[in-house]
Amino acid sequence: MTYKIAFGNISFKNNAQIQKPEKKDNPSPVVKNAQPLAKPPVSTLLAYVTYRADSKNAGEVGVKFFNTLSVEQMKKQYGELAQKTAAELAQRAGKPNQVLNWIEVLPQTQLKRLDEIYALADSLKQNGSKKLGIIGIGGSKHTIENLLSLTGNADKAVFLSAVDPDSIDDFVKKLGDPQKAAVLVASKSGTTLEPSVDFEAVRKALKDDFKNYVCITDKDESKSKLRQLANKNGYKCGIIHDECGGRFGAFDDHTLTALAYCGMSKDDMKKMLEASLKAQKQFLSDDITTNKALQRAVFNAHSVLNGKQNQYDYYFSDRFEGTALWNTQMKKESHKSLYKVSGDLTGPAFLHNSTEADLDEGNDSSFFTFNTIKNAGGEKYKAYNALINGSLKAYSELHPVSLVELKDLSPSSIGEFVELKHFEAMYTGMMLRALKSKDSHTEFKHPDVLPEVVQPHVGIYKKEVEKILKSTP
Template sequence: MGAIERLVEADAVERLLARDASLFTDDVDTRIAVGQRLGWLDLASKAPARFPLLANLASALREEGATDLLLLGMGGSSLAPLVMSRIIGNAAGYPRLHVLDTTSPIAVSKLLQTLDPAGVFVIVASKSGTTIEPLSLYAIVRGWLDDALGRPAAGRRCIVITDPGSPLEKLRQKEVMRLTLSAPPTVGGRYSALTLFGLAPAALTGIDVEALVARASVMEAACKSSPEQNPGAQLAAWIADGHAEGRDKLTIVASPALRPFGLWVEQLIAESLGKDGKGVVPVVETALPDAAAYGPDRLVAVVRLAADGSLAEWATSARAGHDVFELVLEDGLDLGAEFVRWEFATALAGFLLGVNPFDEPNVAEAKAATNDILSGSASAPRACCDLDGTWITFAGALAQPEPLPASSIDACRRWLASARPGDYFALLAYVPDDAAYREPLDHAAAALRDATGMPVCVEIGPRYLHSTGQLHKGGPDTGVFLLVTARDRTDFLIPGQRFTLAALHRAQAEGDLVTLARHGRRAMRLDLPSGGAETIAALADDLVTATRT
């Protein structure tokens, strides 16, 4: 029986819309938890009630001279606004959005050096109100604003988005910040694009949220139809049928202007479906690939603009050897519709794959390991050798080789050799998310893909911990992980904490390595002597060389 027939037989769409948690589990306690995560089903129809608030706030910020809006968040609280900003951009006369979803001291330092505090307003976003990254960044940024503007004026520049009554809301009151924008507690972070987590940063930077939500509303209505005509169910069935036939690498190939959309999709898919030893691996292409190099484990989702004839031709040729699902957008505002389509599809795919798409059990595990590293109660696996300042560690199911590698290139060859048919490679790089760092890594990933035929994912840490990290630990044992860290001296004190930002950044990487090893994953760490872009470029060159010899 195909996936569409299974959805029909189970009345899956009707039960989802009725918030029937038994669709996903027979366990009574889990049903209660699932029932508390289904508030996203009608967000588009409810969103217009918040438009007057957002319009008034946007007008006030412009009148007060806002030139830059700094969003401090992580995962579901920041990815949708990051994607909308990169695809649609701010309107003329509105502040530019800068998203800090990193603990990299280099990235924080570089951004603060480019901003004039006189025009900066800040959003601190966290659903739980306890997320360590935005809270640490807020402490740093608030001190920076206090020094420049004075504490009362700095407080009026800070806005909070969180669940009602969270610790972050209490901190807002204590720190005398401007206001709290409350998000519905029944919506999980990765399903929150059409809550104030997504809509507020968009509106404050001049994105036409009314048009965005209008298109989302059309898709929301379409996703209430029977599976045969339901765009969300159709996408879910395609994913599930492919997964059943061994095509579990969901590859996103997008028009250049739409490529940032993959950041949001990969979190939704990986964190929702990657658990219980199952999962769909999202692979986001950063350039138009040669589909002939793809293996038989690929599902190819083409997300293109209607005017992108080149990608339309590529999709036609790719169908000769692969299963292709094509989505055509008129412009960036169609993101509203795609948020809805993919959320419905992911929830229904969870039913079809037999997993709960609303929890993330292994994310908390990595957070706990980070805290243990910071407290000194745990340590990362030890390096086996020092090669010209690069410390090499083999962990988990990737045993320390004998003899030890003679160079970084040799270590990369050993890592590559651990792959099996059906695997994927993941480069987990704790570096700033800017072109000077990303482009060499993307180039190395393309070379690795072309040399092996295997999917390669480039993930920026610690962002991926709140995204694909769940899949890495909870999904199938098909990942081969290269963790890249650096011993850089750039650092910030975090007011009120016993650790610095660099210590947190490093502990997050080491906590992830501990967790990967605990799950028996194949992992290697390269700890570089410095965090400069030139050092990352040299590492990327070593990876390319390793694929050729």
């Protein structure tokens, strides 16, 4: 789809180089003629505890903004671009060769396959196994880590992606009794170096008569060496579906099988997938006043265009440990060099390793997202809420800050949260590429396949590694 970018009073100079004013006290580079950052509201413990999302921001996940544009200002300044960006994504979803089947197609498919997924997970437990070993890398690993953390099941799995012998030995030891081990390996093609090396080493360690593996891979044996190996040796198999993309495959077989094994009930998985579908419909809307993913994307894009090149996601709970890994990959692979993904950190530890630099008065190039979990307040949450509100007030006095707040850690909230991150990543990249084009008032056309869903540069290191391996005796 081709469209013209015309909105607000933003102007660009010298091939999308942002025109910056002379520095003053507490400087903040801005786009010429752009609306200045709003004065941050005072954040108090009472305001946080009593916060309720308004009707336009209702749902399982709330979003708020500080020291930046309000939603009304977002609509005025970026509304037309937001509409066209959402329409662009919507018209591509479900079409072949777009790597967008994670939108509607995947969750709908998985809702029909729940019995199959749970049967696969149950088969891994037949030997009495208590802990799941997971071999994978990139999205095949981080999507599982994210959802196991959010559901409180992270301690029921052990992961392997490193190829050094010590890490492999440690992984095998953590599996416990070899006769009661269970191993899931995920690789679409079955040729990715790291999981291939790891799986071969683990198979040798557990001996030939061990068969309690599940191989999650391409359904077409001709396209997957892993499925060929599984069929030859009698290993169980699941599917990595076509055109979903690793980091966007949060609800593919590798993740759902791990969740089923580690304790998520079938009813809860159904609720999570249904919430995913519901959220996707909301996030495909072109109305920025109700679409939180569009709002988050505008927050990101506006911050970058105002000279804020360093982006941070901070998480106020250990339940987000897997999210930090997954979302870092989501942003870096989707957005390439559009800005710098400076850190996804789990707190409050980051307050004691990063805040000194974050709140230095010379730091005028950063913007932040705080990810939190809503609560009822009271003595139990007094320290938690004070940390969030104190940090929010301190950070928003110097930087643009967005607050993403899960209503709870229910399957519905988790489903919506995952989709918010999916769609935010898509819209942020699409908008920034349009806004950074040579002239924002000329026609801009997205490429045949959106860069946000592919990662061509990963192949660069792979080629060099392959050369070395082939030349090494």
